[in-house]
Amino acid sequence: MKQRYDIAVIGGGGGGFAAAWTAARLGASVVLIEKADRLGGNAVRGGVHSWEAVAGATGVPQDLYDQLRPIPGAVGVSSYGRHFLWQDPDRDSDYFPGGEMVIDPTRSYADTLRRCGTRGLAHDEARCREQWHGVVFEPDAMASAMRRVLKETGRVTLKLNTAFAGVEHDDGRVRAVQLDNGRRITAGAFIDGTADGLLCLAAGCGAHIGREARSVFNEPAAPEAGDNHVNGATLIFRVTPTDRPGVEPLPDGVPAECWWRPAFPLVSMFHYPNGDRNLNMLPTMEGREWMALGYRAALAESRRRVAAYWRYLQTHYEEFQHYRMRWVAPALGVRESRRIVCEYMLTQHDLLQGLSRQKHDDIIAIADHSMDTHGNQAQRCGELAEPYGIPLRCLIPRGFTNLYVACRAAGFSSIAASSCRLTRTMMQLGQAAAAKACGVPVEALHVGTRFQA
Ligand SMILES: Cc1cc2nc3c(=O)[nH]c(=O)nc-3n(C[C@H](O)[C@H](O)[C@H](O)COP(=O)(O)OP(=O)(O)OC[C@H]3O[C@@H](n4cnc5c(N)ncnc54)[C@H](O)[C@@H]3O)c2cc1C
Numbered sequence: 073m074k075q076r077y078d079i080a081v082i083g084g085g086g087g088g089f090a091a092a093w094t095a096a097r098l099g100a101s102v103v104l105i106e107k108a109d110r111l112g113g114n115a116v117r118g119g120v121h122s123w124e125a126v127a128g129a130t131g132v133p134q135d136l137y138d139q140l141r142p143i144p145g146a147v148g149v150s151s152y153g154r155h156f157l158w159q160d161p162d163r164d165s166d167y168f169p170g171g172e173m174v175i176d177p178t179r180s181y182a183d184t185l186r187r188c189g190t191r192g193l194a195h196d197e198a199r200c201r202e203q204w205h206g207v208v209f210e211p212d213a214m215a216s217a218m219r220r221v222l223k224e225t226g227r228v229t230l231k232l233n234t235a236f237a238g239v240e241h242d243d244g245r246v247r248a249v250q251l252d253n254g255r256r257i258t259a260g261a262f263i264d265g266t267a268d269g270l271l272c273l274a275a276g277c278g279a280h281i282g283r284e285a286r287s288v289f290n291e292p293a294a295p296e297a298g299d300n301h302v303n304g305a306t307l308i309f310r311v312t313p314t315d316r317p318g319v320e321p322l323p324d325g326v327p328a329e330c331w332w333r334p335a336f337p338l339v340s341m342f343h344y345p346n347g348d349r350n351l352n353m354l355p356t357m358e359g360r361e362w363m364a365l366g367y368r369a370a371l372a373e374s375r376r377r378v379a380a381y382w383r384y385l386q387t388h389y390e391e392f393q394h395y396r397m398r399w400v401a402p403a404l405g406v407r408e409s410r411r412i413v414c415e416y417m418l419t420q421h422d423l424l425q426g427l428s429r430q431k432h433d434d435i436i437a438i439a440d441h442s443m444d445t446h447g448n449q450a451q452r453c454g455e456l457a458e459p460y461g462i463p464l465r466c467l468i469p470r471g472f473t474n475l476y477v478a479c480r481a482a483g484f485s486s487i488a489a490s491s492c493r494l495t496r497t498m499m500q501l502g503q504a505a506a507a508k509a510c511g512v513p514v515e516a517l518h519v520g521t522r523f524q525a
Pocket residue numbers: 082083084085086087088105106107108111112113114115118120122123124234235236237265266267270305306307308352404405406407478479480481493494495496498
């Protein structure tokens with residue numbers, strides 16, 4: 073492995089992968105450092121094997137989708153099946169305790185590029201059914217495709233099972249990063265795709281955690297006083313059909329009842345192309361709770377809750393007795409942690425103004441996911457009327473000239489982060505950060521253009 077590259081990317085989740093691929097396609101030499109044994113981050117190891125509807129998801133994610141499409145069973149487009157808000161538990165014998173997305177062969181990738189403009193699930197069933205579509209994928213196929221396309225560029229050195237461990241910086245420039253194997257890497261520019269902003273934090277960048285007080289950004293939905301609430305975390309699991317129906321036994325020491333909240337949470341479920349189901353509890357753990365426990369203890373406790381939750385589903389909803397547990401995600405799905413102080417902080421004002429009223433001249437991506445938090449502190453700020461733009465400055469940590477943050481730790485307020493965090497939006501950030509780091513002028517940076525008004 074050589075020690076000097078044009079671009080060094082730390083973290084190979086959605087944002088980091090997209091940054092590495094984009095930089096290599098632009099001709100740069102790239103090193104991508106990933107601490108896990110595979111690429112994809114939360115969207116692979118965290119079990120989020122779906123891309124929700126969102127505007128602007130062209131470029132890298134669409135190219136990846138095109139890579140997966142010829143592989144049998146690797147990917148599909150989904151539409152709404154059942155939703156508890158559209159059903160009556162007393163009337164509907166197939167009542168579902170949450171929301172369900174099913175594979176819909178009549179839909180295409182272009183149909184997944186819009187969320188905004190509805191009044192939400194509770195008030196707009198017909199429009200949500202017509203408008204909200206996602207992509208579901210097999211994680212092994214996704215991780216392999218990511219690896220393959222990087223290799224095909226001939227310009228990416230990929231180091232899996234290798235963690236970033238330290239940074240050298242001066243005068244607002246990162247000079248080198250140290251790895252946990254003792255190596256030192258230098259590069260012209262560095263991109264932080266670690267999801268938690270670890271490279272930026274090590275370089276001394278400021279960060280926000282929890283909800284900002286209203287006085288910080290004057291956001292209408294912000295609390296008067298700031299606090300340490302973060303979005304809830306979920307341990308996702310997958311079940312597979314069985315021809316021997318029944319209720320699976322609870323592991324020793326796991327109570328059957330819900331011991332961590334008043335009642336078992338709702339579930340967001342989607343169908344894989346092979347008929348398996350992916351289940352996402354909303355949520356498994358309050359944000360504050362997992363932060364207080366620490367990651368390892370939170371993951372262990374979440375495994376117990378998954379077992380109890382699966383027991384609950386199987387005993388209360390007969391359809392689940394026709395499935396057995398196949399896989400529990402090896403990584404806890406963390407929706408929010410630190411957000412780095414950047415040249416510009418995206419806020420609820422941007423989300424509410426939308427593209428038609430935002431004044432920025434450096435917008436490099438668009439998005440339109442709702443303001444969406446899970447857990448007791450849920451701020452139901454709702455759906456958006458139109459897509460909003462994300463300025464390039466949200467990716468540039470304040471005070472640095474060759475460091476970018478292209479992951480969920482980018483320059484977002486807590487409320488903006490609850491909307492901006494989708495996997496494909498992270499890919500847009502990675503794409504833009506890499507292009508900028510490669511010298512592409514801001515006017516030429518990709519802005520998702522496939523929003524269908
Ligand atoms: C439960 C849940 C459900 C979600 N549902 C959806 C959904 O339906 N649709 C959707 O689009 N989005 C969804 N999201 C959001 C989305 O999955 C994430 O926000 C997004 O994938 C984050 O991408 P990222 O690139 O910021 O980080 P990640 O994907 O987390 O990638 C960070 C990478 O950095 C690596 N890393 C960390 N530290 C180091 C280090 N020291 N050295 C080297 N590498 C390091 C990690 O191993 C990881 O691979 C969901 C999120 C959660 C938690």
